[in-house]
Amino acid sequence: MTASGAETTAVRVDDLAVEYPGRRLSAPHRALHGVDVVVGDDEVVGIVGESGSGKSTLARVIAGDLVAPKGADPAPVIVGGDATVLGHRLRGIRRRELTSLTFNVAYLPQDAASRLAPELTVAEVIAQPILERDRLYNRKALGLRVATMLDAVELPLAVFEKYPFELSSGQRQRVAVARSLVLGPKLWVADEPTAGIDVTVRGAISHLIARLHEEGSFAAVLISHDLSLLRRSTSRVAALHDGRIVGLGPIDDLLAHPEHPFLAGLSHANSTVSSDAG
Known part of the structure; x- marks a missing residue:
């Protein structure tokens, strides 16, 4: 999967498998299975998925959030494949290089x-x-x-x-x-950036993304259930289900021709909302 028209990439995820380490008697939890995604250095890509699909884990990995503070929940661990962000390979990355990477990556976690x-x-x-x-x-x-x-x-x-x-x-x-x-930042990884924001001012986030894109090389990965934001701001959207990508393309193409039950459900919900709004 390549970023259309992009000569260089901000993010390249190749056959990525990610686990959370087990605790005491619990086994490790596999959150991502063989994920492939590419984000051009001036591209905005969206991620959609149900709760537990692995989308927030993918956001954490891309953002370089791979070291958990002492006493906190464990950080995700790359156990297969790799992810390269702004030229830095993340699998086995040293802490000093990780610090250098995150200087140019902005991460907005879901509970920011x-x-x-x-x-x-x-x-x-x-x-x-x-x-x-x-x-x-x-x-x-x-x-x-x-x-x-x-x-x-x-x-x-x-x-x-x-x-x-x-x-x-x-x-x-x-x-x-x-x-x-x-x-x-050169790359913005945002997990539900419009969460809790009134619908009348959600456009501010789309306008901000557009302005940053116009001002220079700016890439973003937006994890969101806000279809309006995805329509306005992204070139492509990756749909995740159970840690695997089940669709990739412009959001309206995915909804018009759903090839997976999750996308079919999303398309139906979107049609219902649109009909009610009409």
């Missing part, structure tokens, strides 16, 4: 909105990734960057000095999106 530091203001939350790399970063430039990101996700400057608990869930999600993109 709930991870916002409660003791920091919105401005401090968004600025945090910059200050972690450069504590002496010009404060005027930093404030301007934060304000620009707030505008990009259609949040008013009035939230600048508020704390996450003072915001709605949708506003917290938009803050998380702004934070993940503040460094201007």
Whole structure:
């Protein structure tokens, strides 16, 4: 599977198999089985699938989220095939090289909105990734960057000095999106980026992706059940079921000619929603 028209790739996943290590008496859990996906260096690809299909695991691997903090749930382990992201092969990657890779990859996990530091203001939350790399970063430039990101996700400057608990869930999600993109990454891996965001402002995420794409080389992998986002922002979508890809192509092509029961169900649900909206 190749990215149409792409001479170089941001992501190449070849026959990828991924497991989560077992704990005590539990056996390892195989989350991905022989997955193949390619993302061009200026392409946005979507991932759809039911809960437990392996889509969030694929997101973690592509984002380089392969080292779990002490005491946390185990990180995914590549046990077959490989994944290459921005030129870095991930299977057996050394920690120093992994750090170099993740400098250019932004990862928005599914629970990003709930991870916002409660003791920091919105401005401090968004600025945090910059200050972690450069504590002496010009404060005027930093404030301007934060304000620009707030505008990009259609949040008013009035939230600048508020704390996450003072915001709605949708506003917290938009803050998380702004934070993940503040460094201007080459690759954005976003797991349900429009989760909790009111339908009237979900377009802000699509507009932001389009703008980043226009400004330069920008690739993204969007794990989402938001078909509107996938239609607006992706060139192709990979459908996952039980850790395997069961469809790959433009989202409307997959829905128009479903070749797997999961896609048939998704197509039916989409038709029902469209009929109700009409």
